[in-house]
Amino acid sequence: MIEAVFFDLYETLITEWENGKKKAEFHPANILGIDQAIFKSEWSKRKELRMDGSFPDAKSCLVDMFQALDKPINxxxxxxxxxxxxxxxxIPFQSIDKEIIRTIMQIKEMGIKVGLISNCAPExxxxxEHSPLAILFDTVIFSYEVKCAKPRKKIYNTxxxxxxxxPEHSLFIGDGGSNELYGAREAGLIAYHAVWFQPLFISEKIAGFPKLKKPSEILSLLKANV
Structure with a gap:
């Protein structure tokens, strides 16, 4: 019996992409006067520390990068x-797919709890909190707040x-970033791969998890397991 459905956020409930391009592009390396490849490498090195709140905000992370590169800080x-x-x-919060909102509402109408587990930094x-999603969730776990990020078992247990x-009475649905599906399965949840925002060549890179091509497919799963 399924008692709860947990969702990832980015590329599961909202997306940064549209027609193969980022909805909003900016170039921090250019603004900061750092080589693009170097910026990408240094930013990526600090991903886990950004996600688990070790860096309390983007400013502390960027300052740390400049110090590591021995560059003057502006x-x-x-x-x-x-x-x-x-x-x-x-921007991704401003155009949420209506089917996603409708599906979450229908899940709740079935008496099933809904939660969010997102790897994210504060910014x-x-x-x-101002999006139509916020009022729909029974619990919201932001990794930087709980000082733990997916795929660590602790964040799912929390x-x-x-x-x-x-956990065994819960579903986890996500696009698969940060090995979140493997982490969910390891924690005992039933994991599903949300591919509705993903092009085929990306979704095929993750194997071993049943794929959901549209949000409403979740309802069929639940009706079979409630």
């Missing part, structure tokens, strides 16, 4: 990058404990 440029990043991460979810449900 706080005006850093603030510009942060503002641009917040704006870029806000990536500033628009969450989500289940918040809703007083067993």
């Amino acid at each position: 706080m005006d440029d850093i603030h510009t990058v942060i503002e641009n990043r917040i704006n870029a991460k806000t 990536e979810v500033k628009a969450w 989500a289940c404990a918040n809703l007083n449900v067993l």
Whole structure:
């Protein structure tokens, strides 16, 4: 019996992409005067520390990057990058697929709890509380707040404990980033691969999990397991 459905956020409930392009593009490396490849490498190195809250905000991460590269710090440029990043991460919240909202509402009407488990830094979810999604969720786990990120077992256990449900009675649905599906399965949840925002060549890279091509398919799963 399924008692809860947990969702990932980016590329599961919202997407940064449209017609193969980012909805909002900006180039922080250019603003900061850092080579693009170097910026990408240094930013990626700090991903886990950004997600688990070790860096409390984007500013602390960027300052750490400059110090590691032994470059002079221009706080005006850093603030510009942060503002641009917040704006870029806000845009996906402004056009949420109606089928996603409708599906979540129908899940709740079935008496099933709904939770969110998202790897994110603070600036990536500033628009969450004003989005139509926020009022639909019974628990919201942002990795930087709980100091733990997917695919670590602890973050899934925390989500289940918040809703007083067993992992084996819970679904986890996500696009597969950060090995989240493997983590969910390891924690005892039943994991499904959401591919509705993914092009085929990306979705095929993740194997071993049943794929959902549209949000409404979740309802069929639940009707068979409630």
